[in-house]
Amino acid sequence: MASPATHPPTDSPALAGSQSLGPRPGGSGPELDVEAIRADFPILHQEVNGRPLVYLDNAATSQKPAVVVEAIEGFYRRDNANVHRGLHELSRRSTERYEGARGVVASWLGVEDPGEVIWTRGATEAINLVARSWGDSHLREGDEILLTDLEHHSNLVPWQMLAARTGARLRYLELDDEGELILDDLPRILEGGRVRIAAISQVSNALGTLNPVAEIARQVKAHGGLVLVDGAQGAAHAPVRIPDLGIDFYAFSGHKMCGPTGVGVLWARRELLEAMEPFQGGGDMIDEVHRDHSTWAQLPYKFEAGTPNISGAIGLAEAIRYLNAVGAERILAHEQRLVRRTMKALEAMPGIRLFGPGDPAHRAGVVSFTMEGTHPHDIATILDSEGVAIRAGHHCAQLVMKRYGVAATARASFYLYNTEAEVDRLVESLGTVREIFG
Amino acid sequence: MKALYQQLILDHYRNPRNRGELEEDGSTVEIHVRNPTCGDEIRLQLRVEEDRIQDIKFLGDGCSISQAAVSMMTTILKGKELDEAFGVTRRFTGMMHGDEEAARDPALGNLRSLAGVSRFPVRVKCALLGFEALQEAMKKSRSREEG
Numbered sequence: 338m339a340s341p342a343t344h345p346p347t348d349s350p351a352l353a354g355s356q357s358l359g360p361r362p363g364g365s366g367p368e369l370d371v372e373a374i375r376a377d378f379p380i381l382h383q384e385v386n387g388r389p390l391v392y393l394d395n396a397a398t399s400q401k402p403a404v405v406v407e408a409i410e411g412f413y414r415r416d417n418a419n420v421h422r423g424l425h426e427l428s429r430r431s432t433e434r435y436e437g438a439r440g441v442v443a444s445w446l447g448v449e450d451p452g453e454v455i456w457t458r459g460a461t462e463a464i465n466l467v468a469r470s471w472g473d474s475h476l477r478e479g480d481e482i483l484l485t486d487l488e489h490h491s492n493l494v495p496w497q498m499l500a501a502r503t504g505a506r507l508r509y510l511e512l513d514d515e516g517e518l519i520l521d522d523l524p525r526i527l528e529g530g531r532v533r534i535a536a537i538s539q540v541s542n543a544l545g546t547l548n549p550v551a552e553i554a555r556q557v558k559a560h561g562g563l564v565l566v567d568g569a570q571g572a573a574h575a576p577v578r579i580p581d582l583g584i585d586f587y588a589f590s591g592h593k594m595c596g597p598t599g600v601g602v603l604w605a606r607r608e609l610l611e612a613m614e615p616f617q618g619g620g621d622m623i624d625e626v627h628r629d630h631s632t633w634a635q636l637p638y639k640f641e642a643g644t645p646n647i648s649g650a651i652g653l654a655e656a657i658r659y660l661n662a663v664g665a666e667r668i669l670a671h672e673q674r675l676v677r678r679t680m681k682a683l684e685a686m687p688g689i690r691l692f693g694p695g696d697p698a699h700r701a702g703v704v705s706f707t708m709e710g711t712h713p714h715d716i717a718t719i720l721d722s723e724g725v726a727i728r729a730g731h732h733c734a735q736l737v738m739k740r741y742g743v744a745a746t747a748r749a750s751f752y753l754y755n756t757e758a759e760v761d762r763l764v765e766s767l768g769t770v771r772e773i774f775g
Numbered sequence: 776m777k778a779l780y781q782q783l784i785l786d787h788y789r790n791p792r793n794r795g796e797l798e799e800d801g802s803t804v805e806i807h808v809r810n811p812t813c814g815d816e817i818r819l820q821l822r823v824e825e826d827r828i829q830d831i832k833f834l835g836d837g838c839s840i841s842q843a844a845v846s847m848m849t850t851i852l853k854g855k856e857l858d859e860a861f862g863v864t865r866r867f868t869g870m871m872h873g874d875e876e877a878a879r880d881p882a883l884g885n886l887r888s889l890a891g892v893s894r895f896p897v898r899v900k901c902a903l904l905g906f907e908a909l910q911e912a913m914k915k916s917r918s919r920e921e922g
Binding site: 597710718722730775 | 776812815839895902
């Protein structure tokens with residue numbers, strides 16, 4: 338087997354010849370060579386219930402290219418040791434790869450200071466970190482936290498808990514009928530001057546809506562508030578450059594963007610992190626330890642207590658290299674082509690209700706829908722019996738479900754390796770649902 | 776798939792029996808259960824007199840399996856003694872976990888059409904949701920009698 342350390346992602350057939358393309362700001366570039374990309378993802382090549390797998394649950398978690406799996410395996414086969422401690426060769430290698438991964442994240446985000454990149458277990462932990470370490474010491478009764486009805490529970494519950502601890506008040510940006518945030522309400526909410534932080538998703542996991550986070554950030558910051566962007570979906574499905582967003586905190590997870598589970602990132606501006614208390618205490622986050630007190634390590638280690646997810650960080654960096662070589666704009670454009678095809682087919686089916694923006698250009702690769710007379714769980718079970726994997730339920734976004742008066746939806750979510758033929762398989766299997774439920 | 780979604784199940788899903796509310800008095804108990812991962816919910820009411828289910832009604836929202844199962848359950852349990860109802864619960868739970876002997880028990884009546892659900896582990900909890908409510912309701916009723 339090839340040694341992963343000497344096996345850059347450029348060996349992948351999908352990326353051959355694409356090196357000079359890179360991301361193309363403002364344009365979609367040439368279409369993806371999806372068949373070549375599929376060859377990079379071993380898991381896709383299997384049958385489920387007698388049919389070739391059609392994996393359309395990418396908003397829950399993405400599949401991993403072989404280079405990511407091999408990077409993790411290679412780390413454990415050759416380099417594994419604890420970081421920042423040992424004076425031996427393996428620890429040196431492990432530390433180098435782990436810190437190298439941090440550098441990959443920093444440059445991918447477009448930030449210069451790797452000390453602003455904090456490893457976490459995922460977006461959820463990153464948001465909890467901010468709610469605790471920043472929120473507990475900066476909010477008091479009467480302050481306001483601005484959220485939206487579009488948020489995943491991971492970007493709601495930590496703020497509700499913070500509000501309960503501090504007496505701060507929760508405000509919400511509401512949704513229009515098409516699943517887009519009503520920005521016209523923003524000036525009225527901000528004019529009181531009490532919004533200290535706004536926490537907004539970049540891309541809705543339930544509807545796929547691409548939110549205008551830069552515009553929201555501009556207005557919130559003009560009124561003196563800070564802005565956290567939940568990039569759990571955004572990092573995977575939309576181009577991200579922190580300087581263009583004009584925000585203060587960015588949280589994302591590795592597993593939704595071809596990386597492993599259990600690793601994610603909080604990016605925050607250095608002066609904010611410097612002024613925040615640690616989130617957890619333990620090894621690696623201290624400078625000096627005395628009997629009655631301790632002092633904290635420099636950034637980013639102040640926020641990284643305990644042995645970190647070293648292989649996870651290395652795997653995530655490999656995933657970023659892989660996605661970068663394909664190009665975020667091209668991936669989004671590909672997803673939008675699949676969304677357009679799906680919406681067109683579903684609009685032609687009787688009894689289907691589509692949720693979210695009518696214009697596929699306002700979405701990442703998510704199509705949420707219901708079918709009259711058939712519960713989403715039954716849709717998912719029947720689709721699974723034909724090898725088509727989708728999600729059915731509230732998608733950890735109960736405020737979205739309430740807004741549109743449903744308990745659950747069926748959701749197909751796409752990624753760079755999905756094909757138009759797979760969209761057709763989805764549509765064909767929805768025909769089976771119709772046959773059974775009539 | 777058609778083995779799972781039998782006509783009887785679809786019929787109870789589309790035309791649920793005993794759906795509605797009982798007029799509350801001293802002999803009614805009510806339990807509300809919810810499956811937090813999928814959002815299915817059932818509100819079950821029993822009227823228990825002399826240890827016998829005199830009347831039973833439910834309101835619910837969820838998939839065909841959860842709603843058909845609770846609908847069938849109500850038709851079988853109306854008029855049964857609580858001990859018999861506990862027995863049906865045990866048999867049905869056994870059937871959901873693959874007990875073939877339980878699946879042949881005529882006491883399960885129409886509920887036997889749900890036997891196929893046992894081959895779909897992620898859906899078993901749907902089928903059992905109504906029985907979860909039933910057990911809670913019967914315990915509540917008994918503890919009230921004893922109290």
